[in-house]
Amino acid sequence: MKKSKSSPAELKNPEREVKNFSVASIGFGSMAGAICNNLRDSDISICVGARNAGSASIKKAVAEGFDTYSIKKAVKMSDFVLLAIPDLQIRKFFDDNAHEMFEGKCIILCHGLSFFYHPLSFPKNCDIILISPNAIANKLRENYVQKKSDYALCAVLRDRSKKASKMLKYICAGLGIPAHKTIISRLKDEVFSDLFAEQSLLVGGILAIILSSFETMCEAGLSEEAAYLSTFHEIKYIVESISELGIKDFLAKVSDVARVGSIEAFFESGLKDRIKEEFKKIYANIESHKFYNGFITSSKDGKAGGGLYQKQLSGILNSRLCDTYERFKRKNR
Numbered sequence: 001m002k003k004s005k006s007s008p009a010e011l012k013n014p015e016r017e018v019k020n021f022s023v024a025s026i027g028f029g030s031m032a033g034a035i036c037n038n039l040r041d042s043d044i045s046i047c048v049g050a051r052n053a054g055s056a057s058i059k060k061a062v063a064e065g066f067d068t069y070s071i072k073k074a075v076k077m078s079d080f081v082l083l084a085i086p087d088l089q090i091r092k093f094f095d096d097n098a099h100e101m102f103e104g105k106c107i108i109l110c111h112g113l114s115f116f117y118h119p120l121s122f123p124k125n126c127d128i129i130l131i132s133p134n135a136i137a138n139k140l141r142e143n144y145v146q147k148k149s150d151y152a153l154c155a156v157l158r159d160r161s162k163k164a165s166k167m168l169k170y171i172c173a174g175l176g177i178p179a180h181k182t183i184i185s186r187l188k189d190e191v192f193s194d195l196f197a198e199q200s201l202l203v204g205g206i207l208a209i210i211l212s213s214f215e216t217m218c219e220a221g222l223s224e225e226a227a228y229l230s231t232f233h234e235i236k237y238i239v240e241s242i243s244e245l246g247i248k249d250f251l252a253k254v255s256d257v258a259r260v261g262s263i264e265a266f267f268e269s270g271l272k273d274r275i276k277e278e279f280k281k282i283y284a285n286i287e288s289h290k291f292y293n294g295f296i297t298s299s300k301d302g303k304a305g306g307g308l309y310q311k312q313l314s315g316i317l318n319s320r321l322c323d324t325y326e327r328f329k330r331k332n333r
């Protein structure tokens with residue numbers, strides 16, 4: 001197990017009881033890869049447990065210098081078990097691996113979905129902590145390397161050893177998430193906020209708004225170039241500015257034409273309230289478990305989403321905006 005030199009300040013002090021605890025990562029997917037690299041750079045011993053030593057993700061782990069073993073051996077050698085595998089695979093993982101293997105270990109989850117919906121599938125003889133970084137995997141790694149820190153919604157889901165809080169702090173520090181950005185949260189808050197935010201804003205909302213805005217201009221006869229540059233291309237600067245400046249300063253910075261026009265178009269017109277009413281339906285769908293149950297039912301053949309979903313997805317992938325994006329990408333080469 002390789003170690004490197006630098007380690008965040010938090011690791012040097014308080015959690016003596018768990019210092020030198022080692023981690024076995026199950027698999028080496030997007031999030032596991034980022035976490036393994038951050039922990040290793042924080043001097044935490046880490047190895048990878050592979051269900052299939054020849055898989056692409058395990059080859060990547062080996063190429064990045066991690067020792068890999070069978071899942072059983074990696075778990076046996078370690079104090080923590082990082083379970084950063086697809087959420088819907090977690091139940092299967094515990095069906096496939098004897099629960100005795102986890103006696104006295106601390107399982108780390110990066111999203112609470114599996115525990116929220118299937119708590120009984122988890123072994124009873126271990127601690128379980130949730131560390132859900134508010135950053136996608138590549139950003140978690142990039143920020144660590146650039147010495148920027150992230151937030152994470154965290155929870156102790158099971159504290160059999162009475163040391164789970166300390167273990168949670170230890171891993172957060174190793175990931176580059178400082179104590180003031182370790183937000184202790186309820187399981188429901190983490191699960192529902194993640195599901196709702198991705199559907200309403202981060203994935204569904206942002207794509208729907210960019211597409212609608214682009215299509216409206218094209219259908220009204222404006223050029224694809226103008227429609228593309230003023231929507232898809234510019235949005236990154238706007239999101240960055242809102243994040244850096246805050247809403248108040250952002251609104252002060254944009255032109256009066258942009259401010260007045262936008263407030264009239266979205267707020268005075270009632271459009272914002274109508275969107276919120278629709279968002280409440282999305283939330284209700286999640287809260288009543290209708291979304292999750294439907295997702296599970298439609299995932300039975302290994303492919304999530306019903307017929308209507310496939311039709312909508314194909315509409316997005318074959319949209320005029322996607323074609324225009326490809327055209328601009330070629331120009332940029």
Ligand SMILES: NC(=O)c1ccc[n+]([C@@H]2O[C@H](COP(=O)([O-])OP(=O)(O)OC[C@H]3O[C@@H](n4cnc5c(N)ncnc54)[C@H](OP(=O)(O)O)[C@@H]3O)[C@@H](O)[C@H]2O)c1
Pocket residue numbers: 026027028029030031032051052055056057058083084085086087089090092093109110111132133135136137138
């Ligand atoms: N990706 C992100 O940016 C992100 C952001 C926030 C939170 N998360 C959370 O992080 C967790 C992991 O997500 P991810 O996107 O990183 O997953 P991922 O990249 O799809 O994970 C792939 C890895 O999981 C292994 N795996 C899959 N099924 C397995 C099973 N049944 N038993 C053992 N190993 C198995 C694969 O092994 P093989 O190589 O053998 O296929 C592979 O190494 C999830 O809880 C997710 O919600 C992810």
